[in-house]
Amino acid sequence: MTVSNAIARPELFWISGSPPSWRVMLALAIKGIDYESRLLDASSSAHKTAAYLALNPRGQVPTLRDGNVVVRESVAILAYLDARWPERPIFGADPAAAAEIWQKVMDFESTLRPAITTVAQAIFRNQISARIPELSSATEMASAELDLLEEGLHGRSFLAGDRPTAADCVLYPGIAWLARAIDKSSADGALPTATRALLDNRPVFDAWRDRIEALPGFSSTYPPHWRNRN
Template sequence: MEEKEIAKIINASQDALVARDVDAYLAMMSDDVVVCDPFTPRLVGRDAVRGYIEGLLASFSEIAFLDRKVFPLGLGAALRFTLRTRTTDGRDGTLEGVDVFELNEQRKIAKITSYFDAPGAGAPAPGAGTLEVYWGSGSPPAWRVLLLLAVKGVPYESKLLQLSKEEQKAPAYLAVSPRGKVPAIRDGAFCLHESLAIMAYLDRKYPSPPLFGDSAEEAGAIARVIAEHESYLYPALGEIARAVFSGNPAAIAEKEPAVRAAASALHDELAQLEASLAQRDYLAGPRLTAADLTVYPSIQLAVRAATRPAAAPLDLAVAPLAARYPRLAAWSARIEALPGYDATYPPHWRAA
């Protein structure tokens, strides 16, 4: 590939970016494109990059090049640039840096690695540090939000609270989440708690890929799965988890009838989910939606609870999941293969 052609491809991608033509920008990339910068989790694939770019553009009312120069090298190039920026709240600044592009044999951009000034040196890094996510390790509602952010490729500042130290009760956090529960977000001056509300907010703000449905029918199917989970599966799981994770063997003995009833209700719901997956790959249709991201953490918590020594007298029969619910196990594997999934996995589960 000639140097002039490489420079033309890189320049065209940047023209599309400042013109806010996201489709044209992504069309120049390979399906499995990788994007790395100092302040954003590694992005893999066009959908992840789309979510990031749309979030970036939403953060700035103006992005324009003051200077840029392409230096072709092999099957790629380095782009030195200076950008003039204006944020949506009216702050002006500049951003200087270097992007290193790698192209494949099909003349598509396969990888972009960015190096630029840290936030505070001129304008803030695009999209960096604008969204704060407060969460607790192992909390299914918090995990839902982290999974959604991973699917959309939205950058955020992680605020991991130590629930065992009751950091969620600190006055500073109560100003964000008055009920003292996780998760919660702070997006500029806007604060929001309750996981499903956060997911709906983020889906509206970063609409690609749409996770709450494109049609009335799809939106209804997603809402039904979520409502059934919140009304039936999650309360049953809570009864089990509170007993199993209490650390007090007497807690299970004292509440064994209620816990066994909850286990029966849990299996009723798991059986319905298993049956639904005979018709489709995901819980609300042929593609991943908020329904899957809502239910998945609960399934994993059920499996984890079943492996605890305190659960042995209950014979929960949930782990391994594939033994009784093979379709749910295969569905779980599809979610675990999502780009960015590893970064969402509860840290204290890794060490267990």
């Protein structure tokens, strides 16, 4: 290994408030991997420059660059991090644990994440009144999935056991985005009551969120522009 390799750190290209970027930042914090933060300014379309498109042709975040290796897609980046730095595994220490973590990740991707996206986009794009039917079915889906997640958390600290895993990295930012969207809409009476109440009265779920927020390094992952309440 050369001296420059020894000191080289992976670079993470990200945008403040991007849930997929946040997944990777949580994984880096949990695994204790030091990295170069490359925060892109979305308002000036820094993710659409020729230089960035050469790394990520979709012009999306996150992207991880580790020497000559460039990885896009948040879950692929999590898998790369675990293979590259196997200490403190986030995809399980044995096949059964890995299966459970992947199941939680894929369940979220195919059910709760699309429902959260429907709700959050309707709120942030000021389309609540125009999208009531989609909001109702998304709320029904999200509520059922949140119930299942809560059930699974009984007697456990994290989604797949006593240690944080990729499942927590993937789900937490999506839930935080939903919470922020509902919070932002609080003055808007048009949001259906059931949608507004999606995260209410979920003490087991709240305790899980608190545990994630208490993890070492969590605060450095928190979207900077959310701190300013914008």
